[in-house]
Amino acid sequence: MNSSTPGAVRVLVGMLGLDQHEVGSLAVAGMLRDAGMEVIYLGRFNTPAAIVRAAIDEDADVIGISTHSWEYIEYLPELMNALSKAHCDAAVVLGGSVITASDRDQLLEMGVAAIFGAGSASQDIVAALRTLGATRRAGLARG
Amino acid sequence: MTTPEPTAGTLAQGMSAHRSRSGVPLKGFYGASDARDVDEAPGAFAFTRGRRADPAPVGGWIQRGLSGEGDPTRSNEQFRYLISQGQTGLNFIVDAPTQALLDPDHPLAVNAVGTQGVSLCHKQDFLQLLRDLPLDRITVSTSMTNGLFALTAVYVAARELGFAVDKLRGSVLQLPFYGEDVTYAVHVPFEGRVRMSCDVMEFCAKEMPRFHSFVEDTYFFSESGLNAVEEMALGFVEIRYLVREMLKRGVPIDSFAPRIAIVVNCGMDFFEEVSKLRATRRLFAKMMRDEFGAIDPRSWSVAIASHTSGLSLTAQQPANNIVRGTLQALSLVLGGASAIEISGFDEAFRTPSEDAHRLGLRTQQIIELETGITSVVDPLGGSHYVEALTSAMEGRIMAMIREIEGRGPPGDLIESGWFRNFFEGTIARYWSEIESGQRKVVGVNAHTVPPAEDMLLRDIAETKIRPYRDRIEQVREFKRRRDIGHVREALAHVYTTARGSGNLVMPVVAAFDSEATIGEISGTIRQAYGAPYDAHGMVSPP
Known part of the structure; x- marks a missing residue:
């Protein structure tokens, strides 16, 4: 079921490495689709390189990484570097209840656009992604 | 399809004053006319009231926690500590690469070695993991996706460590149906997964008669937001399929059925969880005797272990999870569980810590030693409500089994993604129930506090287990030599x-x-x- 509208925010949703707890990832993907976004669902078993490739191929506005393992701690710096090397301007958003307060600061420092932990309301996630999508589109329009 | 089609189990949406969590209509109170006329003794067919007639001298269930982290040496220390603390069985979990049947030197494993369980790769690991443990006195259960690898690991270790393999007690999971979709994909085609399961069961029937060669694990897939009826219906569909495969091989039912066990989830609907255990034992007994022709009473009475729900735990106000684990464990003891693991109170935000493991064990010890609850078998037996709910659960589970089996060969349903769609639907349903407030969760959509005030037990989350990168080089060296x-x-x-x-x-x-x-x-x-x-x-x- 695809209820997205033309010009909808394009969001890549995926997980990194061997993190196999997919419940959160699927729940968020469904929620974003219901909010009218175009979700490209990459699912499990991605490397940072694969995410970057998909983000470019799919012209994603936002890369949403779901995490239920600690692998993000090691993978996020690699992902941010790879994006910057590939001149990919998609915004990176990370979600998962394993992300702690001290990680959050480091991740934002690294250039992660937003972090959603336990208790994030879906309307807040949707609003943040719409803003990030609109910001990227405006940047593209300005060239 | 984005939501599960309505079935006996899925019509319901959350618990209300008038329905149980899985949709059984509830009355305000129950009387003698509501319960079926039960004249069944514990320890007798259909084992609704439990597998044993008498209260066991101590506790009556195996008290354990899920353990294992890092490399085999570190996990072995953890196991020896838990045994010294009174734990009577081990249940070890392996890390994500091992679950996926990948070696630590696989490129995707680099950030996951040893973080969510113990990293296992080769024979020396199995020996190191289980050395200096009384394998003749404790049960060794495994939380590893693939039963063939779990069994051979335990077999090799026990043999090398000098224990009689035919006396070993313990268990392996068999999850050829749903593992690929919702937890740890091993990327072996369905036919191969079923074959590996049946090979293990057939081998154990002959060589390891005391070992539970088939634990049906309804825990992991029901964490996708399934209700109790859906959980057990899907579990029984898998059990029935594997039993039929074994019978097709010509393996006599009574040679393997006594070594089938079920590990179930345990959520927060207290009486429904009690009734689920009772209904499951009854369904299993009737199925084995009447449908599969088992004549050994041990084939009829299934042992049910449980791992309490991680999904029911909250990252908010984590101390509340200690209360949740206690209530869940209580429902399991009252339902007659054979082994219990309480999810770590910190599970919503980290792989459970040592402190959380210990607390889970202590919770069980308090129930056992201080409350007197274990003095009598099936203390809720005869309760008008519990008996009525048990029968209602039985009927609904059976109806859903028939409905799924009526859809065609389960293998086709798996390969066509029918079950995966089903799970995606239950996940969406679960979150929408919480989001809408229909399902109340304290600390999440009721009685919340600002994050700044939510600091109790919070510090434990900052202690993370880093990947065991050294192990990657050690495995490379092992392979070279x-x-x-x-x-x-x-x-x-x-x-x-x-x-x-x-x-x-x-x-x-x-x-x-x-x-x-x-x-x-x-x-x-x-x-x-x-x-x-x-x-x-x-x-x-x-």
């Missing part, structure tokens, strides 16, 4: 056996003896079933 000729020869034997119809257990044991690894042996089996050696296309056969 072995006799690769022996390894290739043993893998070739695994391959030809997998292509044919022989039992895979001893060829896999022989491959471990040749110093082949889990990743290599599983890759060989994948190839025999026409799948790539490595689903991720990153490593090649040795």
Whole structure:
């Protein structure tokens, strides 16, 4: 079921490495689709390189990484570097209840656009992604 | 399809004053006319009231926690500590690469080695993991996706450590149906997964008669937001399929049925969880006797272990999870569970800590030693409400089993993604219930506090387990030093056996003896079933 509208925010949703707890990832993907976004669902078993490739191929506005393992701690710096090397301007958003307060600061420092932990309301996630999508589109329009 | 189609179990949406969580309509109170006329004794068919007639002298259930982290040496220390603390069984979980049957030196494993369980790869690991443990006195249960690798690991270790393999007690999971969709994909085709399960069951029926060769695990997939009826219906569909496969092989039902066990989830609907255990025992007994013709009473009475729901735990106000675990454990004791693990109170935000493991064990010890609840078998038996709910659950589970089986061969449903769609629907339903407030969760959508005030037990989340990168080099070194000729020869034997119809257990044991690894042996089996050696296309056969 695809209820997205033309010009909808394009969001890549995926997980990194061997993190196999997919419940959160699927729940968020469904929620974003219901909010009218175009979700490209990459699912499990991605490397940072694969995410970057998909983000470019799919012209994603936002890369949403779901995490239920600690692998993000090691993978996020690699992902941010790879994006910057590939001149990919998609915004990176990370979600998962394993992300702690001290990680959050480091991740934002690294250039992660937003972090959603336990208790994030879906309307807040949707609003943040719409803003990030609109910001990227405006940047593209300005060239 | 984005939501589960309505079935006996899925019509319901959350718990209300008038319905149980899985949709059983509830009255304001129950009287004698509501309960079926039960004149059943504990320890007798249909085992609704429990597997044993008398209260066990101590507790009556195996008290354990899920454990295992880092490398085998570290996990072995953890196991010895838990045994010294009074734990009567081990249940070890392996890390994400091992669950996926990948070696630590696989590129995707680099950030996951040893963080969510113990990293296992080759024979020396199995010996190190289980050394200096009284394997003749404790049960060794395994929380590993693939039963063939779990069984051969335990077998090799016990044999080398000098224990009589035919006396071993413990268990392996068999999850050929749903594991691929919702937890740890091993990328072996369905037919191969079923074959590995049946090979283990057939081997154990002859060689390891005390070992539970088939634990149906309804825990992991029901964490996708399934209700109790859906959980047990899907579990029974898998049990029934594997039993029929065994009968097709000509293995007598009474040679393996006594060693089937079920590990269930346990959520927060207290009486429904009690009734679920009672209904499950009754359904299993009737199925084994009346449908599959088992005549040994041990085939009729199924042991039910439980792991309390991680999904029911909250990252908000984590101390509340201690209360949730206690209530869940209480419902399990009242329902007659044979073994209990309480999810760590910190599970919503980290792989459970040592403190959380210990607290889970202490919770059970308090119930056992201080409350007097265990003095009488099935203390809720005869309660008008519990008996009525047990019968209602039984009827609904059976109706959903029939409905799923009526859809055609389960293998086709799996390969066509029907179950995966079903799980996606239950996940969406669960979150929408919480989001809408229909399902109340304290600390999440009721009685919340600002994050700044939510600090109790919070510090425990900051202690994270880093990947055991050293182990990657150690495994590379292990692979360099072995006799690769022996390894290739043993893998070739695994391959030809997998292509044919022989039992895979001893060829896999022989491959471990040749110093082949889990990743290599599983890759060989994948190839025999026409799948790539490595689903991720990153490593090649040795």
